[in-house]
Amino acid sequence: MKHDDINALAHLARININDDLLDNITDNINSILSLVDQLQQANTDDVEPMYHPLDATQRLRADEVTETDKREALQANTPATEAGLFLVPQVIE
Amino acid sequence: MHHYTIAELMTSLRNKEFSSVELTQHYLERIKQLDSQFNSYITVSSEQALLSAQQADQALTKGSASDLCGIPIAHKDLFCTQGTLTSCGSKMLSNFVPSYNATIVENLANAGAVSLGKTNMDEFAMGSSNESSFYGTSKNPWNTDCVPGGSSGGSAAVVAAQLAVATTGSDTGGSIRQPASFCGLTGLKPTYGRVSRWGMVAYASSLDQAGPIARTAEDAAIMLNAMASYDDKDSTSVDIDKPDYKASLNDSIKGLRIGVPEEYFQDGLDNDVATLINAALAEYEKMGATLHPISLPHTHLAIPAYYVIAPAEASANLSRFDGVRYGYRCDDPKDLMDLYKRSREEGFGDEVKRRILVGAYALSAGYYDAYYRKAQQVRRLIKQDFVDAFTQVDVIAGPVAPNPAFGIGEKSNDPVAMYLEDIYTLPTNLAGLCGISLPCGLSSDNKPVGLQLTGNYFAEAKLLNVAHQFQQHTDHHKKTAPISNASNKLNSNK
Numbered sequence: 001m002k003h004d005d006i007n008a009l010a011h012l013a014r015i016n017i018n019d020d021l022l023d024n025i026t027d028n029i030n031s032i033l034s035l036v037d038q039l040q041q042a043n044t045d046d047v048e049p050m051y052h053p054l055d056a057t058q059r060l061r062a063d064e065v066t067e068t069d070k071r072e073a074l075q076a077n078t079p080a081t082e083a084g085l086f087l088v089p090q091v092i093e
Numbered sequence: 094m095h096h097y098t099i100a101e102l103m104t105s106l107r108n109k110e111f112s113s114v115e116l117t118q119h120y121l122e123r124i125k126q127l128d129s130q131f132n133s134y135i136t137v138s139s140e141q142a143l144l145s146a147q148q149a150d151q152a153l154t155k156g157s158a159s160d161l162c163g164i165p166i167a168h169k170d171l172f173c174t175q176g177t178l179t180s181c182g183s184k185m186l187s188n189f190v191p192s193y194n195a196t197i198v199e200n201l202a203n204a205g206a207v208s209l210g211k212t213n214m215d216e217f218a219m220g221s222s223n224e225s226s227f228y229g230t231s232k233n234p235w236n237t238d239c240v241p242g243g244s245s246g247g248s249a250a251v252v253a254a255q256l257a258v259a260t261t262g263s264d265t266g267g268s269i270r271q272p273a274s275f276c277g278l279t280g281l282k283p284t285y286g287r288v289s290r291w292g293m294v295a296y297a298s299s300l301d302q303a304g305p306i307a308r309t310a311e312d313a314a315i316m317l318n319a320m321a322s323y324d325d326k327d328s329t330s331v332d333i334d335k336p337d338y339k340a341s342l343n344d345s346i347k348g349l350r351i352g353v354p355e356e357y358f359q360d361g362l363d364n365d366v367a368t369l370i371n372a373a374l375a376e377y378e379k380m381g382a383t384l385h386p387i388s389l390p391h392t393h394l395a396i397p398a399y400y401v402i403a404p405a406e407a408s409a410n411l412s413r414f415d416g417v418r419y420g421y422r423c424d425d426p427k428d429l430m431d432l433y434k435r436s437r438e439e440g441f442g443d444e445v446k447r448r449i450l451v452g453a454y455a456l457s458a459g460y461y462d463a464y465y466r467k468a469q470q471v472r473r474l475i476k477q478d479f480v481d482a483f484t485q486v487d488v489i490a491g492p493v494a495p496n497p498a499f500g501i502g503e504k505s506n507d508p509v510a511m512y513l514e515d516i517y518t519l520p521t522n523l524a525g526l527c528g529i530s531l532p533c534g535l536s537s538d539n540k541p542v543g544l545q546l547t548g549n550y551f552a553e554a555k556l557l558n559v560a561h562q563f564q565q566h567t568d569h570h571k572k573t574a575p576i577s578n579a580s581n582k583l584n585s586n587k
Contacts, residue, residue, distance in 0.1 A: 006450065013408060013453045014415070014430075015446055016438035025447060031509045032451050036397040036464065042471050049469035050476060052299055052329070053285045053525020054550070059328045073192035077419035086417055089428050 001030055094119045095255040096573075099164050099312040102258065106153055106163050113153065113163030117146040117207050120165045124209065124256050127576065131232045133241075133250035135170050136178050137210040145207040152205055160315045162205030167257040169248045170211040171218060172198050172303070173292040181294050182214040182226035182244075185414050185421045185440035195292025196327065197261060197303050197320045204319035209257050213247025216442045217411065218263055218296040220244045221271060221514045224505045225444045232501070233275060234574035235540055239498040242272030248306050249276040253574045259307035259316050263293060265300045266399055267493070267518025270530035273306050274493035274543025277532045277572060279560065280306040281313045284551050285525035286331035288317075289324035297406035298329070300399075300522045309570055310531060310560035314338035317553060336554045342561040347381035349559065352486030356392035357517055363496040365536040370492050373533040373544045373563070377490075380566055385486050389478040394471045395519040400512055401455045401468035402523070407445075408452030414440065447508060476524040479547070488559055489547040492517050493530045497540035517545060527553050531560045532569040541572075 001009075006026050010017045017025055071084055080087035094116055097105065106113060121139050128134050142165070149163035168174060171181045173191035175198075180186045194202065202208070213231040215223050223231040223246025231246045233239040234254040241250040245262030249272035252260055262269040264282035273280025281304045288303045295301060305316030317338045324330040353374065358367065374384055416422035416436030423439050426432035441449070455464035482489060494514055504511045521528040527550075530543035544563075548556035564570050 009450050009453055009457075010434075012457065013449050014412075014433040014437055015441065015449065016434040017446065018438070021443065021446075025443070025450070028447050028508050029450055029454075032400060032447070032512075033454075035509055035512065036401050036455075036468075038397045039394060039401065039464070039467050039471055042391070042394055042467075042474065044467060044470035044474070047470040047473055049466050050473035051469055053476065053523075054331070056286075056329065056331075061325075070192065074419075076192065077189055079416065079419075079422040088417055089426050089432055091429050 001026060001033070095123060097258070098308050099161070099258050099315050100309070102164055103160055113146040113149040113207060114143060116163065117142050117165050117209070120209055120257060127254060128256060130237060130577065131234055131250045131254050132229050133213055133231050133247045133254060133256060134167070135180055135182070135211050135213050135228050135247065138177055138208060141177070142207050142209050145202070149205045149207060159204050161201065161319055163207060164259070165207045165209050165257050166201065167209045167212050167248065167251050167260045168198060169214055169245050169260065169262050171214060171263060171294040172261060173294070174198055174208070174211065177211065179211065179294070180227070181218070182216045182228060183441065183445070184227045187227060187421065189420055193292065196289035196322065196324050198292065200322055201261070201319050206319070212251050212260055215244035215246065216445050217294070217407070218244040218265055218268060219407065219444050219448055221267065221511055222504065223247060224501065225442050227442065230501055233498050234576060235277060236498065238500055239540065240275065240501055242275035242498065244268040245272050245306060249273055249278055249280070252276070252278050252306055252308060254576055255573065259305055259312055261303060261320070262306045263301060263303050264522065265297050265403060266522055267515045269304045269306060270493050270518050270528055270543065270545060271514065273530040275498040275541060277541030277570070277574065278306055278308060279310050279313050279529065279531045279570060280304065281317060281529045281553065281557070282521060282527060283317065283321065283553055284527040286329055287527070287551065287553065288321050289327040289330050291324055291326040295410040297403040298410060299406060300403060310529070310557050310564055311339065311342060313529070314342060314557045317557070333551055338554050338557055341554045341558045344558050346559055346562045349377070349382040349488070350486040351377055351382050351384050352387040352482050352489040353384055354387050354389045354392065354489060354491055356389050357491035361495050361513070362492060366492050366496060366542050369534040369542045370544055374490060376563065376567060380562060387482045387486060387489070389482060389520065391471065391474045391478050392520060395475055395523060396512060396516055398468040398471045398475065398523060399515070399519045400451070401464050402472065404448040404452030405455045405465050406452070408449045408456065411445070411449055416440070444508065472523050475520055479520070479524050479526060483549045488556065491545050493543040493545040497536045497542055521547050526550060527556055529556050529560050531563060532572070534569050535572070
């Protein structure tokens with residue numbers, strides 16, 4: 001990967017990578033990708049991917065309200081709030 | 094008092110040799126005197142600990158006390174603890190105080206355990222040395238120039254320095270077993286789904302599992318008895334009977350079939366480690382077990398598979414840290430994009446950024462099949478190797494890590510060298526099996542080495558039994574780190 005590729009990825013992941021770090025991270029990521037390219041050696045014809053060790057499926061529950069309002073407690077950690085809303089820089093003109 | 098195991102303390106507390114309050118005060122004083130040498134705690138909760146200890150003493154007097162009542166423990170800093178900072182070793186959560194307890198924290202509190210505080214760890218559990226922590230690296234009590242291992246490095250250092258009797262850790266690629274090995278302790282990763290992940294900050298959701306780090310298999314069994322539960326709130330929690338993990342500790346292991354994978358004894362394994370592992374296997378033969386050479390042919394693919402799957406899952410799990418609802422937010426964001434990008438740039442350390450980027454790449458359009466889907470196919474092949482092996486043997490034995498604890502700074506500039514540390518522990522997580530690390534001796538330069546045992550799905554009781562029997566016949570687990578002697582002043586005749 002080149003710097004441009006890393007920057008494109010960083011944009012997707014919503015992280016700034018500053019110029020000081022860019023060289024180092026590009027090298028690191030290229031090494032990691034070389035490491036994981038070993039996967040291509042494996043013969044995986046007709047092998048089902050395994051997303052869960054026991055091939056479990058998502059358990060469902062009844063559509064009933066079970067949670068109580070904990071907004072105040074949960075918003076104690078919020079950087080900026082007003083009237084119970086989360087404040088961010090203006091999004092819509 | 095700090096020399097006792099949980100099992101020994103249970104007797105002492107009930108015989109009123111000392112109270113839980115005295116025991117807790119003793120540990121708090123030790124932490125004050127000694128932890129600057131190890132940096133193993135991020136938060137010490139003195140007031141809460143003493144309150145819990147008082148309540149424990151009342152329960153002990155009434156005679157209604159469970160095993161862990163009054164026992165001082167500590168929690169890895171990725172378990173949510175109500176009212177107490179939960180940082181995950183990261184600047185991103187350096188201001189985060191949960192309003193609830195993780196299920197395992199609640200379980201241990203209900204069992205009467207006294208939490209002394211929160212332990213140091215690699216940032217967001219990503220690491221094998223504790224060096225990526227925002228709170229600085231933790232040091233190995235056996236040799237403070239060396240790492241304690243990771244990511245549960247602080248939890249291991251705490252127990253090795255006798256700054257708590259046992260701790261909780263988490264294991265996604267070896268993060269309980271490897272620090273336990275480096276610090277001369279017994280650490281258990283339960284089967285995926287055995288212990289609830291609710292309230293445990295997620296790194297890789299299909300691999301993460303919480304477990305105990307303790308001085309003995311018996312103590313680990315006592316901890317697991319409290320920690321394990323079926324939890325509605327964790328949809329990956331498995332509703333399966335929970336045995337009393339202590340009940341079968343003394344079962345005979347005559348005729349136990351131990352599988353020894355040829356792939357675990359190839360190039361790259363330190364000589365001292367190989368010697369000690371082979372000596373441990375010989376010991377098991379003396380106890381009546383039989384050794385069987387086996388093959389786990391896809392072992393070499395575990396590292397590449399893990400370093401696709403774990404970062405991919407991490408990139409999804411860490412996308413919630415966006416500076417909006419909780420956690421670190423950058424100053425003066427220009428707009429929403431700037432808020433996201435700078436909060437995450439400033440809040441995350443380098444290793445976390447690397448893994449998020451690798452993960453995003455593996456999941457991105459055009460690469461998903463070649464990387465993520467391929468890795469999950471390989472994952473099934475790795476699991477199948479174990480399933481086949483377990484038709485012939487009862488447990489699988491081998492090293493935990495290719496070497497004893499390495500020096501601080503030795504691998505921190507080379508991520509791939511660091512990743513190779515995990516080669517023997519990763520397969521267990523990929524397959525979702527249970528695994529334990531137990532001390533089997535010291536290297537020629539006096540550093541602990543761990544023996545790893547891997548068990549079948551939900552066979553923790555058997556694993557603990559096999560480990561406990563080793564500890565009845567050897568005394569490696571009784572050796573303690575040579576801590577500098579400020580503590581002797583605190584130590585009365587106990």
